[in-house]
Amino acid sequence: SDRLGLEAPLTCWHTSRDRSSDMLSSMAILAGTLGKIANEICQLARDEIGELEEPFHMGKIGSTTMPHKRNPELCEQVVVLAKLVKHNAAIGFETLISEHERDYRSIRLEWAAITDSCQYMCGSLSLMKTILRKLLVHEERIRENVNQAAGLIATEALMFRLGEKIGKQTAHQLLYEISMGARSIGRRSTDRPLVELLAEHPEIRSIFTREALEKAIDPEQHIGLAGELTDRVVARAADWLAAQRDTHDLLSPCPLEESGICT
Structure with missing residues (x-):
């Protein structure tokens, strides 16, 4: 309990089943986040x-029947474990209702649910540690996908810009018709950019130059505060971890990891 920063309870645990239920529900939330x-x-x-893409190395088999496959096996396991922990939380809530002080019909449910959930969480955290440490990020593919959809996802910004001249509802209807037309004939950035369809329209051409249209649909113009918000969350998490390190020995090596059982 000292290692985990736990305090001695004020009363006995036999009738206070909310403690174990709270633990199980907290693990379910954590497992669900990892599963997400x-x-x-x-x-x-x-x-x-x-x-x-999750970490890959030569020799890692994705399928016993289709040699080309690189299935996300580790990630799939994390999702499965999240579902198991979630259902064990429901068992924890079942134990809240018991007869008198020591109802082992409830307590023995916890023996299974808490034990299993702790093991599942250990496995999930270990797997996610491996996944995130060596996660493969294909930046060029991200850029390609964003650019491919840039025209259509920028129609909201274009609508507000057009709305200043012709009114929002008129701008919405105009962009709706052009966008639906582009979709119906399968036009994509690799075929014929939406910007060309927009530039051909007389009403839009009278308001926007081709250069202004291209700038309006540039994905980099639509990042907004995403970077700032991400930095804010990371900083808050770093502060929390530092505070935990100062008050509890929560970040000490896992004994299973030290023994090589859990990596």
Whole structure:
């Protein structure tokens, strides 16, 4: 308890099942967050997106029947573990209702749920540590995907710019018709850029130059405060970790990791 920074409870634990339920629900939230990250990596690793990929090395097998595959096996395991921990949290809530002081019909549920969830969390954290430490980020593919969709996703900004001249609703209808027309014939940035369709329209051409249109749909013009907000979150997390390091020995090596059982 000293190592984990835990304090002695004021009363006995037999009738206060909220403590164990709180622990199980906290683990479910943590496991769910890791599962969300892992699932996002799975989605972004699909061939048609190809922006992220979990660590890979020659000799790692993705499929026993299709030699070319590089399945996100580690991420899939994290997602599975998240679902198991989530359902164990429900077991924890079941134990809140018990008869009198020592109802082992409830307490013994915790023996299974807490033990399993702790093991699942250990595995999930270990897997995510491996995934994030060597995560493959394909920047060129990200840039390609963003540029490919740049025209269509910039229509909101164009609408407000046009709205200053012709009114928002009129601008919305105009861009809606052009965008739907582009989609219906499958025009993409690799075929015929949306900017060309916009530049051909008489009403838009009277307001925007070709150069102004290209600048308006430039993805770098739509980053906004994303970088600043990311830095803010990272700084807050770093401060929290530093505070924990000062008050508790929470960041000491895991005994399983030290023994080589858990990496």
